[in-house]
Amino acid sequence: MFKYWTPNNIPNFLLATPVLVLSVAASWTFYAHNPRAIVAVTLPFLPPSLLPPLPDQVQNKGKGVERSQPISPPRPFLSPALAPFVHLHSALTLLLVFASHTQIVLRLCASDPVVWWYAAHLCSGPEGTAGRKWGRRWVAYCVVWGGVACAMWAGFLPPA
Numbered sequence: 001m002f003k004y005w006t007p008n009n010i011p012n013f014l015l016a017t018p019v020l021v022l023s024v025a026a027s028w029t030f031y032a033h034n035p036r037a038i039v040a041v042t043l044p045f046l047p048p049s050l051l052p053p054l055p056d057q058v059q060n061k062g063k064g065v066e067r068s069q070p071i072s073p074p075r076p077f078l079s080p081a082l083a084p085f086v087h088l089h090s091a092l093t094l095l096l097v098f099a100s101h102t103q104i105v106l107r108l109c110a111s112d113p114v115v116w117w118y119a120a121h122l123c124s125g126p127e128g129t130a131g132r133k134w135g136r137r138w139v140a141y142c143v144v145w146g147g148v149a150c151a152m153w154a155g156f157l158p159p160a
Contacts, residue, residue, distance in 0.1 A: 004101060012102040018141050019110045020097060026118035027090040030078065037080035042087065077121035082114075089114035106149075110142075
């Protein structure tokens with residue numbers, strides 16, 4: 001399983017790090033935003049009593065204050081309707097990290113729509129925020145890596 005994890009492959013992992021970091025951040029952001037809605041969409045057969053509490057219920061525990069509906073996401077990327085895509089993306093990311101070559105990571109993970117939806121989510125954030133800065137860095141990385149990968153592919157060089 002970890003035969004590829006050797007010191008000789010550290011440069012390959014460094015090439016794949018931005019893609020993997022953005023992939024993990026996309027999954028983490030999506031799952032952390034509204035766990036109740038994610039569990040309800042993923043496991044619709046669960047009774048409401050087994051679902052995680054709403055954020056207001058945790059803060060106002062014992063005060064009798066409850067919400068009748070989940071908090072609506074302010075951004076399209078955080079919509080619970082995307083749960084199946086993010087589940088698949090998260091499973092693919094874990095599989096690629098632990099059982100694949102970084103060339104495959106760069107091809108599959110970087111072309112996954114969830115990564116691009118998350119990058120758009122970051123880039124469309126409020127001006128001056130850290131998320132917007134990271135979104136712009138991701139776009140710059142893609143432009144640079146796209147040119148380098150084309151040159152490497154033309155010369156039959158790895159990891160293109």
